[in-house]
Amino acid sequence: MATSGVKIRRHxxxxxxxxxxxxxxxxxxxxxxxxxxGLWMSLHDWDFMLEHRPFVGLDNYTAxxxxxxxxxxxxxxxxxxxxxxxxxSVPLLVAIPLGLAVLLNRRFPGRTLFRxxxxxxxxxxxxxxxxxxxxxxDPNIGIxxxxxxxxxxxxxxxxxxVDWPIPWTTGQPWAWISLVAMTVWWxxxxxxxxxxxxxxxxxxxxxxxxxxxxxxxxQQFRNVTLPGLRAVLLFVVTIxxxxxxxxxxxxxxxxxxxxxxxxxxxxxxxxxxxxxxxRMGSAAAMSYLLAIALxxxxxxxxxxxRERGRPRWRx
Amino acid sequence: MAVLTRSSQRQExxxxxxxxxxxxxxxxxAGRGIFWLFLLVLTVIFIxxxxxxxxxxxxxxPEATSVPPTFLPDSPTFGAYxxxxxxDGSYPVLRWFLNSLLAASLxxxxxxxxxxxxxxxxxxxxxxxxxxxxxxxVSTLFVPGFVFLIPNYLIIDRLGWLDTVWALAVPxxxxxxxxxxxxxxFSMLPGELEEAALIxxxxxxxxxxxxxxxxxxxxxxxxxxxxFLSNWNDFIWPIYVLFSPEQLTLPAGLRxxxxxxxxxxxxxxxxxxxxxxxxxxxFVFTQRYVIEGVxxxxxxx
Numbered sequence: 001m002a003t004s005g006v007k008i009r010r011h012x013x014x015x016x017x018x019x020x021x022x023x024x025x026x027x028x029x030x031x032x033x034x035x036x037x038g039l040w041m042s043l044h045d046w047d048f049m050l051e052h053r054p055f056v057g058l059d060n061y062t063a064x065x066x067x068x069x070x071x072x073x074x075x076x077x078x079x080x081x082x083x084x085x086x087x088x089s090v091p092l093l094v095a096i097p098l099g100l101a102v103l104l105n106r107r108f109p110g111r112t113l114f115r116x117x118x119x120x121x122x123x124x125x126x127x128x129x130x131x132x133x134x135x136x137x138d139p140n141i142g143i144x145x146x147x148x149x150x151x152x153x154x155x156x157x158x159x160x161x162v163d164w165p166i167p168w169t170t171g172q173p174w175a176w177i178s179l180v181a182m183t184v185w186w187x188x189x190x191x192x193x194x195x196x197x198x199x200x201x202x203x204x205x206x207x208x209x210x211x212x213x214x215x216x217x218x219q220q221f222r223n224v225t226l227p228g229l230r231a232v233l234l235f236v237v238t239i240x241x242x243x244x245x246x247x248x249x250x251x252x253x254x255x256x257x258x259x260x261x262x263x264x265x266x267x268x269x270x271x272x273x274x275x276x277x278x279r280m281g282s283a284a285a286m287s288y289l290l291a292i293a294l295x296x297x298x299x300x301x302x303x304x305x306r307e308r309g310r311p312r313w314r315x
Numbered sequence: 316m317a318v319l320t321r322s323s324q325r326q327e328x329x330x331x332x333x334x335x336x337x338x339x340x341x342x343x344x345a346g347r348g349i350f351w352l353f354l355l356v357l358t359v360i361f362i363x364x365x366x367x368x369x370x371x372x373x374x375x376x377p378e379a380t381s382v383p384p385t386f387l388p389d390s391p392t393f394g395a396y397x398x399x400x401x402x403d404g405s406y407p408v409l410r411w412f413l414n415s416l417l418a419a420s421l422x423x424x425x426x427x428x429x430x431x432x433x434x435x436x437x438x439x440x441x442x443x444x445x446x447x448x449x450x451x452x453v454s455t456l457f458v459p460g461f462v463f464l465i466p467n468y469l470i471i472d473r474l475g476w477l478d479t480v481w482a483l484a485v486p487x488x489x490x491x492x493x494x495x496x497x498x499x500x501f502s503m504l505p506g507e508l509e510e511a512a513l514i515x516x517x518x519x520x521x522x523x524x525x526x527x528x529x530x531x532x533x534x535x536x537x538x539x540x541x542x543f544l545s546n547w548n549d550f551i552w553p554i555y556v557l558f559s560p561e562q563l564t565l566p567a568g569l570r571x572x573x574x575x576x577x578x579x580x581x582x583x584x585x586x587x588x589x590x591x592x593x594x595x596x597x598f599v600f601t602q603r604y605v606i607e608g609v610x611x612x613x614x615x616x
Contacts, residue, residue, distance in 0.1 A: 010440075010513060010519065011440060011518070011519045013442075015440065015519050016436040016440040016441070016442035016445070017436075017442065019432045019433065019435055019436035019440065019519075019523070020432070020433050020436045020437075020448065022428065022429050022432055022433075023429040023430065023432060023433035023489055023494065024433070024448075026425075026429055026485065026486075026488050026489040027452065027489035027491075029470065030463070030467060030470065030485065030486040030487070030488075030489060031455055031463065031489055031491075032451075033466070033470065034462075034463045034466035034467045034470060035455075035458065035462065035463065035466075037466040037469065037470070038462060038463070038465060038466040041465070041466060041469075048469075100357075103350075103353075103354075108350075114354060114357075114358070115606065116598075116599075116602045116606070117358055117361055117362060118357065118361055119598075119602070119605070119606060119609075120361060120362070120365070120595070120598065121361060121364075121365070123544055123548075123594045123595065123597075123598045123605070124365075124548070124591055124594065124595075125547065125548030125549070125550060125565075125566050125590065125594070126548065126550045126566070127548075127550050127565070127566035127567075127569040127570060127587075127590065128368075128548075128566075128569070128587045128590050128591050131569055131573055131583055131584070131586070131587045132364055132365075132367075132368050132584070132587055133364075134573070135371065135580050135583065135584065136364060136367065140382070141379075141380040141381075141382060141384075141580075143367060143384055146382065146383055146384040149382075149383065150383055185360070185361070185364070190609060193606055193609045193610055194609065194610065194612070196610070197610035197611075242459060245459065246459065246460065246461060248550075248551055249550045249551065252570075253570065253573065267461055267551075270461065270465075271464065271465075271551070271555065274464075274465040274468070275464075275465065275468060275555045280465050280468075280469065283465050284465050284466065287461055287462050287464070287465060288462065290459070290461070291458065291459050291461075291462050294459055
């Protein structure tokens with residue numbers, strides 16, 4: 001630290017605590033306390049509407065694994081929906097922004113402008129994006145089907161056996177395609193910016209050396225860019241998985257969990273259980289189970305990427 | 316954590332550095348043409364929907380739902396906006412706008428005050444428990460936010476804050492990201508500044524407010540914009556902790572609007588556009604700070 005090692009007395013012993021106090025009060029009340037309270041609730045039959053909230057041990061958790069319980073099907077259907085969304089969206093949200101970042105890392109007039117343009121959708125809220133796409137994806141009057149019709153692509157799709165009009169929000173797999181595509185549109189700029197920062201950290205001498213060795217553009221990407229981005233890539237994959245597991249607003253506003261319950265994600269299920277049915281003990285157990293599942297996924301992913309992605313120019 | 320150490324040594328923000336390898340592969344005229352065409356197509360894809368939202372909001376409903384679609388409105392009308400402003404009975408859009416503005420501003424101020432004081436102590440003061448506090452604060456960055464939603468609802472209820480602006484502004488104000496972000500910035504400020512102030516007899520509060528904060532304006536601006544944006548756009552939390560129509564924020568109100576005006580698309584798009592304009596304007600003027608802040612968030616892993 002810059003300040004250590006100087007012997008003059010700088011402040012009273014309580015001064016640092018006075019600086020910390022306002023943050024700590026809010027932090028303890030709304031971060032630490034709820035984390036512990038949630039754990040406590042998950043061990044009780046905690047119904048918001050009832051006075052009596054008996055201790056039930058791990059019953060809220062075991063019920064989630066008991067196929068005869070009331071919550072089993074609902075919960076795992078939600079987990080499945082979240083898993084489908086995560087598996088479908090994460091690869092796109094990791095790969096497309098990487099390509100875009102490499103493109104924007106060239107020097108050309110207006111690159112700051114384009115960077116801002118691709119980031120722009122991200123500053124809109126999910127409510128705005130949800131309403132907008134619900135309208136654009138409407139099977140009958142939406143612009144997406146309108147454009148497909150306008151360029152005559154509907155005939156080509158018809159030849160492939162696709163029913164017209166395409167039920168973007170009311171049929172599968174279209175509903176998933178819609179939710180994934182709109183999420184890519186909405187959040188792609190975020191990952192692009194993070195990649196760009198990472199790209200600018202790669203020493204340009206490495207590219208010079210690769211060019212001297214006669215490496216092609218692709219070989220430079222493969223052997224200099226990718227290894228240089230290893231830590232950034234790990235970070236992007238992690239936060240994108242986390243963000244996908246939080247999927248809520250898009251499915252609520254665009255498909256309303258449908259068709260059937262296919263896009264009713266884990267978060268919709270959990271919040272419905274806790275804040276609509278007010279069975280908060282059960283909902284808290286769901287949230288911890290989902291958090292644990294995410295933790296396991298992150299650990300596996302960190303281990304996997306550590307093994308595969310050793311930077312070549314260091315070894 | 317390797318990234319973290321590296322970033323704290325970095326002196327200059329990454330966004331302003333020139334590209335590492337200029338002009339690679341953009342040599343031939345044809346190549347350059349394809350490159351620009353590609354950028355143009357991407358720009359249309361990214362801006363198009365936002366423009367479409369505005370264009371629809373100034374159409375009549377029959378035109379907005381016509382097949383095939385018209386692109387520019389035949390006779391532009393602000394009827395949808397008049398509808399929204401007239402609906403101050405059950406759909407008080409103006410009220411929602413002011414609620415959002417109040418909640419986001421209050422939240423922003425709280426984040427700045429709480430995060431800057433805590434980050435100052437963690438970056439520049441020596442005290443027992445500093446290391447533990449920092450580790451605990453940063454480790455909450457790795458806990459998914461949904462874990463806090465249900466118990467926080469209960470805490471807000473006990474405090475009597477349900478259906479009030481406090482429920483929106485306060486719970487997220489202890490921003491672990493904010494502390495981490497500012498601590499890093501404060502740590503990089505040269506120690507000589509405060510040595511000089513100490514010799515002049517300044518106390519820590521004076522050093523904080525007159526030396527450190529004025530020198531941290533870019534970091535504070537970044538945190539301010541990011542916290543305002545995230546609060547303005549928050550959807551999950553307000554739809555559960557607010558009930559009265561007159562207390563809603565814009566995102567929560569939009570959901571109500573969509574339910575009520577299922578097929579009146581100009582009204583729905585006008586509502587969405589009203590919710591977008593402030594953040595789009597904010598972004599246009601502060602995009603340097605927003606993008607800088609996001610670049611930095613990549614270093615928190």
